[in-house]
Amino acid sequence: MQLDLNLLAALDALLEEGSVAGAAERLHVTAPAMSRSLGRIRRTTGDQILVRTGRTMTPTPYAIAVRGQVHELLRQVQDVLAPSRELDLASLERTFTLRWHDSLVALGGPALLAAAREQAPGVRLRFLAESSVDTPELRRGEIDLEANANRPTAPDIRAEQVAETRHVIAVRRGHPLTRVTTVTAARYAEAEHITVSRRGRLGNVLDDALARLGLTRRVVASAPTDGAAFEFVRGSDLLVTAPEATTRSAAAVLGLTLLPLPLELPPAAVYLSWHQRYDTDPAHVWLRGLARTALTPEVGPEVGQSHQKDQVR
Known part of the structure; x- marks a missing residue:
């Protein structure tokens, strides 16, 4: 059976509003369209869902039993398909692994760690030494962020020049x-x-x-x-x-x-590199911002x- 997730939203609205008109208004559709959705839900579940009692409609025992489950399922679907991009730094607990050239660790590591600890005390940073050979840890997700003088050429690796x-x-x-x-x-x-x-x-x-x-x-x-x-x-x-x-x-x-x-x-250029899987990850975006600031050289004598x-x- 092919399921239509739109029916889940319609069922949630019908159970919350207790009427076809109310559910239609809530989802910004016409009453006839909502009535057709109710018909499809009845055929799919084998239950009337809402039955008329005088001038109002009453949910069936089945509808009452699944009301909470339907609402939670809809919330989970929305979280997956339209995730919130808000980041609560105070409660963030995550360990980031960084492979930076040793001179860049000396240049920006202390400032990055200080800023991360101030904003997100639950975050930990693991700085690893560069390997003598090119390795695929970025692609495998074992390294979160690289910093060195080389711009990567792999199509799935993102790079940003942060300094020269x-x-x-x-x-x-x-x-x-x-x-x-x-x-x-x-x-x-x-x-x-x-x-x-x-x-x-x-x-x-x-x-x-x-x-x-x-x-x-x-x-x-x-x-x-x-x-x-x-x-x-x-x-x-x-x-x-x-x-x-x-x-x-x-x-x-x-x-x-x-x-x-x-x-x-x-x-000499300084590049930050990461795998494209982290492009829109809020915590990773936050980390890249801190790293960008930490690696910007100050004006000296x-x-x-x-x-x-x-x-x-």
């Missing part, structure tokens, strides 16, 4: 490059470099930019994360090239000097100011 920042050079205080007036491309290439690569790659777009100038650099090591690379840099004459927004706070803590990069590179202080010393 230029590249800078990070060196220890007193590094030979801090004692020159201008960091040229040649001087940059002559220094010893460490790269940041979760796959252990020793080359990247910087080598292409140098090659266009007829220059090559010496890369002596790679580190899996920005934080690891900074530790190498602060204890040696190595330099690392990294996005300014994710490097500035670490440089201040570790006592590193930031220098302008003497190469023309497109700005111009790169090179600390370099000038080193020269004065």
